[in-house]
Amino acid sequence: MAMMKAAVFVEPGRIELQDKRIPDIGPNDALVRITTTTICGTDVHILKGEYPVATGLTIGHEPVGIIEKLGSNVQGYQEGQRVIAGAICPSFTSYACQDGVSSQDGGCSCHGYKPMGGWRLGNTIDGTQAEYVLVPDAQANLAPVPDGLSDEQVLMCPDIMSTGFVGAEAANIRIGDIVVIFAQGPIGLCATAGAKLRGASTIIAVDGVDSRLEIARNLGADVTLNFRNVDVVDEILKLTGGRGVDVAIEALGLQSTFESALRVLKPGGTLSSLGVYSSDLVLPLGAIHAGLGDNKIITSLCPGGKERMRRLLNIVASGRIDLAPLVTHEYKLDNIVDAYDLFANQRDGVLKVAIKP
Amino acid sequence: MAMMKAAVFVEPGRIELQDKRIPDIGPNDALVRITTTTICGTDVHILKGEYPVATGLTIGHEPVGIIEKLGSNVQGYQEGQRVIAGAICPSFTSYACQDGVSSQDGGCSCHGYKPMGGWRLGNTIDGTQAEYVLVPDAQANLAPVPDGLSDEQVLMCPDIMSTGFVGAEAANIRIGDIVVIFAQGPIGLCATAGAKLRGASTIIAVDGVDSRLEIARNLGADVTLNFRNVDVVDEILKLTGGRGVDVAIEALGLQSTFESALRVLKPGGTLSSLGVYSSDLVLPLGAIHAGLGDNKIITSLCPGGKERMRRLLNIVASGRIDLAPLVTHEYKLDNIVDAYDLFANQRDGVLKVAIKP
Amino acid sequence: MAMMKAAVFVEPGRIELQDKRIPDIGPNDALVRITTTTICGTDVHILKGEYPVATGLTIGHEPVGIIEKLGSNVQGYQEGQRVIAGAICPSFTSYACQDGVSSQDGGCSCHGYKPMGGWRLGNTIDGTQAEYVLVPDAQANLAPVPDGLSDEQVLMCPDIMSTGFVGAEAANIRIGDIVVIFAQGPIGLCATAGAKLRGASTIIAVDGVDSRLEIARNLGADVTLNFRNVDVVDEILKLTGGRGVDVAIEALGLQSTFESALRVLKPGGTLSSLGVYSSDLVLPLGAIHAGLGDNKIITSLCPGGKERMRRLLNIVASGRIDLAPLVTHEYKLDNIVDAYDLFANQRDGVLKVAIKP
Amino acid sequence: MAMMKAAVFVEPGRIELQDKRIPDIGPNDALVRITTTTICGTDVHILKGEYPVATGLTIGHEPVGIIEKLGSNVQGYQEGQRVIAGAICPSFTSYACQDGVSSQDGGCSCHGYKPMGGWRLGNTIDGTQAEYVLVPDAQANLAPVPDGLSDEQVLMCPDIMSTGFVGAEAANIRIGDIVVIFAQGPIGLCATAGAKLRGASTIIAVDGVDSRLEIARNLGADVTLNFRNVDVVDEILKLTGGRGVDVAIEALGLQSTFESALRVLKPGGTLSSLGVYSSDLVLPLGAIHAGLGDNKIITSLCPGGKERMRRLLNIVASGRIDLAPLVTHEYKLDNIVDAYDLFANQRDGVLKVAIKP
Structure with missing residues (x-):
């Protein structure tokens, strides 16, 4: 009941779908039910063991989904609301964030700076290639999706x-x-x-x-x-x-x-x-x-945060740019291992793959 | 009568004092009588043949002096006025200059851009280690020295x-x-x-x-x-x-x-x-x-132009910074070969040498 | 023979076509034969006496034309070349220009700053509503028109x-x-x-x-x-x-x-x-x-200079923006008084008027 | 036992010392025991009724003190640590904060923007002219005071x-x-x-x-x-x-x-x-x-946040600037009504008044 499917790094060369507990959330977190996510080039580096992550980590950092549950301190959102969050989810409270380099957010460590420290999803905490994801510092990171935009239209906002x-x-x-x-x-x-x-x-x-x-x-x-x-x-x-x-x-x-x-x-x-x-x-x-x-x-590393996402969503909504042609393939989460195989080998003219739990 | 002394590049390892004609000036030029100049690390590269310049070129790019003669189009200055000019003397009319990178002024060549193109004195035209120097595009480059400042106090403005x-x-x-x-x-x-x-x-x-x-x-x-x-x-x-x-x-x-x-x-x-x-x-x-x-x-390459010089002269005049201690030695122009020897070998705690024609 | 037609400010309420001498040029100037120019809202202020200019001044500051003659110091252009120049024609040598505010170019006056000082054509010197115009500091201000662009397509670059x-x-x-x-x-x-x-x-x-x-x-x-x-x-x-x-x-x-x-x-x-x-x-x-x-x-006042013009011309050439619909009417220079009448009274949906000598 | 003294706005013309409950803190807050605070010109506007605040509000927005208690989510600090916080205490999570205007932090209201919204202490929540103050979003706002600096030396950092x-x-x-x-x-x-x-x-x-x-x-x-x-x-x-x-x-x-x-x-x-x-x-x-x-x-409104405070504290610690002469008078918190009287009337050459609970 409190379990979900998740794409997990097992060892170099092996990412596989496993059952995991749906995470509990703290007062500043949100739980988001993923409706669409995707695979990034960085995920392929992880798969190949070129970029090290912990065994058992859920991979993926590009979430489109629906708020399932909000932490007690998170205000201004509703459960059931459609949102995205950036691949980079900074706290926005650290010295680095206030210094204008939120992607290098070090939290309380190293005086608040850490190279790539703002990248947490699918790197230092469980990521988005799963049925649910915990978004940390949700107040700073959840961005509502404007009405009328499809998952595919906004799927590139978090990272690419x-x-x-x-x-x-x-x-x-x-x-x-x-x-x-x-x-x-x-x-x-x-x-x-x-x-x-x-x-x-x-x-x-x-x-x-x-x-x-x-x-x-x-x-x-x-x-x-x-x-x-x-x-x-x-x-x-x-x-x-x-x-x-x-x-x-x-x-x-x-x-x-x-x-x-x-x-x-x-x-x-x-x-x-x-x-x-x-x-x-x-x-x-x-x-x-x-x-x-x-x-x-x-x-430059990818900027995150809800203000960044808001701006990108508005660019999409304005019709200035149409990135739909970049989504060349779609897979069920159940078949994500096949999606990795296609994407890692750049077969069939693949650009980006939509993954649907 | 129309002759002067000048420190000339002869061949790698040899800069020597020669007699040269005092240059004629065009409508946009000025002739400046040097009262003090100095030797730069770059000049040592020239001496050693590590940075190539034409045989017969007068070396030096840091002028302090007095306006001897003004071109017919140069306005707002008087002959007899005490001035400096930057080591970099851009035209300020080229595309590069108007694009905000005047030190890379290419004049009419290469669409107006040339790496280090704003550096002309002692590089592509005769320089300042002489009794007189022709300052090109004088309207853009001559900066009056505020009353009460010595040559030594303003000698660092043009370059260092x-x-x-x-x-x-x-x-x-x-x-x-x-x-x-x-x-x-x-x-x-x-x-x-x-x-x-x-x-x-x-x-x-x-x-x-x-x-x-x-x-x-x-x-x-x-x-x-x-x-x-x-x-x-x-x-x-x-x-x-x-x-x-x-x-x-x-x-x-x-x-x-x-x-x-x-x-x-x-x-x-x-x-x-x-x-x-x-x-x-x-x-x-x-x-x-x-x-x-x-x-x-x-x-970054050294910024030039009269506005830059004006700002630096005002910093000196305000007493914010005293660079006098950097002038550790003084030589007559007649003895510039000795000055090069001292400076190139960094003897005797030398930092900068004042050269006096 | 050395005469031309020009639209001249006579007194408040009266701009009329007069015969004037084709100007002689100095070493830094160019003479441009106007092929198309236009009327600006500012010109209407001049017509009405709301913005004072000297009696006898030729009005207009938006030139499209052909180089007739180049001053002896102007390099990198050819007579017969098709060019524009900005409404604002700064010297680019003054303190203001080197300080980044070239539109406020004061030449040698007021330490090099003068409000709107970069605006000379049709303001402090004769302007473009004539058969010929003298472009001052031509080296800094003449911008070649890319092949394939019509006068109408580039007519907005100088000012609007x-x-x-x-x-x-x-x-x-x-x-x-x-x-x-x-x-x-x-x-x-x-x-x-x-x-x-x-x-x-x-x-x-x-x-x-x-x-x-x-x-x-x-x-x-x-x-x-x-x-x-x-x-x-x-x-x-x-x-x-x-x-x-x-x-x-x-x-x-x-x-x-x-x-x-x-x-x-x-x-x-x-x-x-x-x-x-x-x-x-x-x-x-x-x-x-x-x-x-x-x-x-x-x-902000309109930026001028050839680098600015080059960038705007390239925007036009790239097809990013089509300002052709702004030219709603065309008049011969001979009929410019009628054009002023139409434009000043904003009749007939007029936006911009092309004036052809 | 859980009570404290606080300078409270009663009505225009009247700020008085009252007994108040020491505030309870939430997971993101900190309770700071004030060792020194001061009176600002804005506080005088409040006193005079020119700037409206709620009756019963504790005034003051310039805290120097010691951490008494930390919320459960606040990390990297210790109770007993000496800190300051800015007069402006933004959340750093709102759209305005991520947009670079944290002083105009609107939290969840008005899309995250509110004029002066980052100013909360002594404006929309209880302030610092008291024995204790609750610092909201403490993770983003508490700045440790470097060893060797006195309260008076750092008292100007939060606002002035x-x-x-x-x-x-x-x-x-x-x-x-x-x-x-x-x-x-x-x-x-x-x-x-x-x-x-x-x-x-x-x-x-x-x-x-x-x-x-x-x-x-x-x-x-x-x-x-x-x-x-x-x-x-x-x-x-x-x-x-x-x-x-x-x-x-x-x-x-x-x-x-x-x-x-x-x-x-x-x-x-x-x-x-x-x-x-x-x-x-x-x-x-x-x-x-x-x-x-x-x-x-x-x-501009005063910037806040711990990174801003850190920078200012370091300027003080470096000896670049000595603002000690600005503290011309000292009062016990018990006598703050007298301090207001002196400061509001600008008597006795007063610049700033140190208030000591």
């Missing part, structure tokens, strides 16, 4: 859209900027959409898969470059008459894309990095003009 | 002070920030002074020479660390209770200082880089939290 | 588009903001388009003319309010659930619109003012929360 | 110092700015100190009391003007050669000071307003250059 957009925001894109986005996976596509939302006049999307470049074009790219066909750095410098771009967004996490991003920057330009890297990065001396090019490199 | 301060400004230091500055040469010392001017509450100065750390203390450092005595990264993390610093300023140009600067940053912190590097830089994976730490790396 | 957009930019509109724009004349319509370009999720356009509201809808407004039909303040507070808007843009210049803009701001919200006022403004105590509401009021 | 500094911060004072501060009461004096901390090169302090101007000089003013002796606007324009100031801070709350602040601004300058106004404000047409001067008017 927030991450992609922050790539454009952190770079402070200005009206008339030339922007290039390296890699057009789900995050890169959202960064492309974000660059358009911020007023870039020329958006160059780079990838090796033509179908992704086509989606990029629909989301705002003016020019698309398939790195299998052209030397991307040469081509971008040619396109800009040798000037370079105002902003380059890295959305993959490799030395090669990072380095290309650096090499196409104008003096004074900004590299906005969203990728999750797995090895040291090298800044070639020439690409940084010996340290004298007035360049910026900015790394 | 502007560069050091921008390290603090580009990092957007806020009231109450904890800031560390790696290396306390002339630029690092000015960065230390700049951090204090911007409201840092705790300033940590790092160097290997105790006498420099003592000057750092006079300019605003609360804590000084000699890297010969302590593990600087450990010590800073200990000092901040494991939190890390808000801002780390690199003022040397080595992988080791750059890397230490990264390693002591809080999640969300900013590395402000002023150093001139001579090899590729490596970002260790852990130090950048796999790209998810909300960190910034900002490189 | 630059002004409207800065209303959105100065307010620092963020992704997901709720923005209201009061008045949908040409500038207000461009502010509406600018709010969309910057990522607002809900744009509310206010005017008293339904046809303008319809254009606003095409340019990005999600909601339109006709103040003749509803109490605008009440309606906006209702629409936002009592929260208020993030940004209110005033684009008319009246106490009533200014005050309404204040009254619909959320605590912490920003009023971005573009209007030209003709009387003192009152800030009602309640509307500013006794000074404790963390609100901002920002006034 | 935070408010004064934000006047300088909100105006984004840059190195080399010319700044004027109108009125040198406790808040104006802190704004003067804040302007120095942010790198202003010329600070002009205005007041009518010479002893306050003398303290201003000690806190960083370069020039002091007594408005009883000079025409302040004329004098400032003369001092700046007609240019005007970069930033004018209003720290009183009158039309006259507000208007003078506007009139001395350079085109492009910023008016940063801290005053609490009691009537409509007028913006004279000329002073705002008809809306075309690129000027900003920013109003």
Whole structure:
């Protein structure tokens, strides 16, 4: 009765569906019944053992659902209300949060800072690939879904859209900027959409898969470059008459894309990095003009919190951007192991998978 | 009669005093009679052949002097007026300048952008280690010296002070920030002074020479660390209770200082880089939290122009900061070869040398 | 032979076409043969004597044309090249320009600052409603028109588009903001388009003319309010659930619109003012929360310079925004007196008039 | 036993000491035993009935004390620890807080925004002029006092110092700015100190009391003007050669000071307003250059939260600023009615009064 199904990390290479207790909640928590969730690239890193989490942890950090139960201190919501919460669920009370870096929320540890500390769901506490999820600090994190929006329409808000957009925001894109986005996976596509939302006049999307470049074009790219066909750095410098771009967004996490991003920057330009890297990065001396090019490199983690979610939900509701085409497949939670198999192997043109308990 | 003495680059290892024609000026130029100039670390790179310039070029980019002659279009100045000009003398009309990165002024080339393009004196045109210097785009670059200030008091404005301060400004230091500055040469010392001017509450100065750390203390450092005595990264993390610093300023140009600067940053912190590097830089994976730490790396070149100079001159005039102790030696222009020898070999506790034609 | 037609201010109520000498140019100037120009609301103020200019001055500040002749110091352009220049033509060398407020360029006067000093064409020097115009500081102000764009497509860049957009930019509109724009004349319509370009999720356009509201809808407004039909303040507070808007843009210049803009701001919200006022403004105590509401009021003048023009031209070239519908009428320069009559009296649904020499 | 003394608002003109129950705390609260508090200008408005609060409310919003009891959810603190909390105690979980305007925290009401909503102590809940105070959302608001600092040294952090500094911060004072501060009461004096901390090169302090101007000089003013002796606007324009100031801070709350602040601004300058106004404000047409001067008017309320307090405490601990001279008088809580009498009538050169339970 108080049990539920949950996708649990067992060991590297193995995530499986298990029965778990539906969690009890404290005064500041909420229990949310998941109606749709999804699998993220990070979850695949967890599956492969490349990003370590505790054995027995429920995976997943992108919740769409319905409030089942509210903690005694959580006000302004009703049970039965349709909500999302960010992949990053900060407390908003720590020093880091009040200092403007809530994604690095360290709670009471390390003076309130912890790298990626705001990421709790499916990382340090049980996540969303389950029938129910406990949302901590619910007062700060539950965001009501506007009427008329489907689960699929808002499924990207908790992570992909927030991450992609922050790539454009952190770079402070200005009206008339030339922007290039390296890699057009789900995050890169959202960064492309974000660059358009911020007023870039020329958006160059780079990838090796033509179908992704086509989606990029629909989301705002003016020019698309398939790195299998052209030397991307040469081509971008040619396109800009040798000037370079105002902003380059890295959305993959490799030395090669990072380095290309650096090499196409104008003096004074900004590299906005969203990728999750797995090895040291090298800044070639020439690409940084010996340290004298007035360049910026900015790394960003997905912003969370209910105000962020509210803004993203409103963007969806306004019809500015339609991310529905990113949901290419749907699976029952019961079949999530198959969904991981599809997604981890990037078969069948998959971009994002909707998981339905 | 129309001849002057000038310190000229002859070949790697050799800068010598030569006779040169006093330059003719165009409608937008000014001719300035140098009363004091100095030698910069960059000049030593030129001397050693590490930074290439044309044979026969007059070296030097830090002018204090008197207007000898004004171009026909230059208004609001008088001949005989005491002025300085920035080491960086942008046109302020190019796309780069109007785009907010005047130090990267490319004039009409490359769509108006060129790495370090605003640096012309002693780089692409004759410089200041001479009896006279032609200041290009004089309307934008001549800054009158307030009455009552000596040459020595304003000698740091054109380069060292502007560069050091921008390290603090580009990092957007806020009231109450904890800031560390790696290396306390002339630029690092000015960065230390700049951090204090911007409201840092705790300033940590790092160097290997105790006498420099003592000057750092006079300019605003609360804590000084000699890297010969302590593990600087450990010590800073200990000092901040494991939190890390808000801002780390690199003022040397080595992988080791750059890397230490990264390693002591809080999640969300900013590395402000002023150093001139001579090899590729490596970002260790852990130090950048796999790209998810909300960190910034900002490189800055010295800002120039008369408005920048005016602000720095006013800081000197207000008595906020006294950089006089940085001028440790004085030479006649006739003896500049000796001055180079002293400065290049960092003998006798030299920080900056005043050169007097 | 060296004569041309020009629309000249004679006395309040009278602008007429006269013969004038084609101007001689200095080393930093350019002579541009006008192919299209337009009439601005400010020109009507001049016509009516509400804004004083010298008798005999040629009016107009929105040039599209062809370079006829270049000053000896102007580089990187060719005679015969198609260009525009901003309504505001700063020198970019003054203290004000280097300080980031180039529209307030004071040249050598008042320490380099002068209110509206960057506005010279048709204000302090002869303007564009003529066969030829002298563009001062041409190196900083001439912007080549990309191939394939018509005069009508770029005619708004010099003033209306630059002004409207800065209303959105100065307010620092963020992704997901709720923005209201009061008045949908040409500038207000461009502010509406600018709010969309910057990522607002809900744009509310206010005017008293339904046809303008319809254009606003095409340019990005999600909601339109006709103040003749509803109490605008009440309606906006209702629409936002009592929260208020993030940004209110005033684009008319009246106490009533200014005050309404204040009254619909959320605590912490920003009023971005573009209007030209003709009387003192009152800030009602309640509307500013006794000074404790963390609100901002920002006034902006049209930004100029070739980098600004380049960015706006690229926005047009990218197809992001189509301002063609704003050009509702066309007149020969010979008939400009009729054009003034139509425009000053706002007959026949006029928005902007193309004037062709 | 569970009773305490508290200064309670009874009716306009009457605040008196009463016995009250020591409050019970909820899971997110803390009970703090007050060791020192003070009286603010706002409290005098309350006393006079100019700012309405509920009958029976305990007044005061500047706590220095010791943690007596912690709510069950509050972590990382110990009972017996010495702490302060801001005058503004936001929840940090509301939309307003996550939107960057925590002082306007509306909790669950009005979509999370409420003018001045972050101000709860001595406004909407019982305040600090008592033996004990309940600090709401304690996890976000309790800031430990560094060892070695006296109550008097940190007493200004909760309100006066935070408010004064934000006047300088909100105006984004840059190195080399010319700044004027109108009125040198406790808040104006802190704004003067804040302007120095942010790198202003010329600070002009205005007041009518010479002893306050003398303290201003000690806190960083370069020039002091007594408005009883000079025409302040004329004098400032003369001092700046007609240019005007970069930033004018209003720290009183009158039309006259507000208007003078506007009139001395350079085109492009910023008016940063801290005053609490009691009537409509007028913006004279000329002073705002008809809306075309690129000027900003920013109003700010005191920032709160433990991160803000931490930063201010560190500024005090670093010895950057000594606000001890502002505490001119000390009273027992038992004699607080006398303290109000002194402070409300500004007798005996009073600046701030320490109140000791």
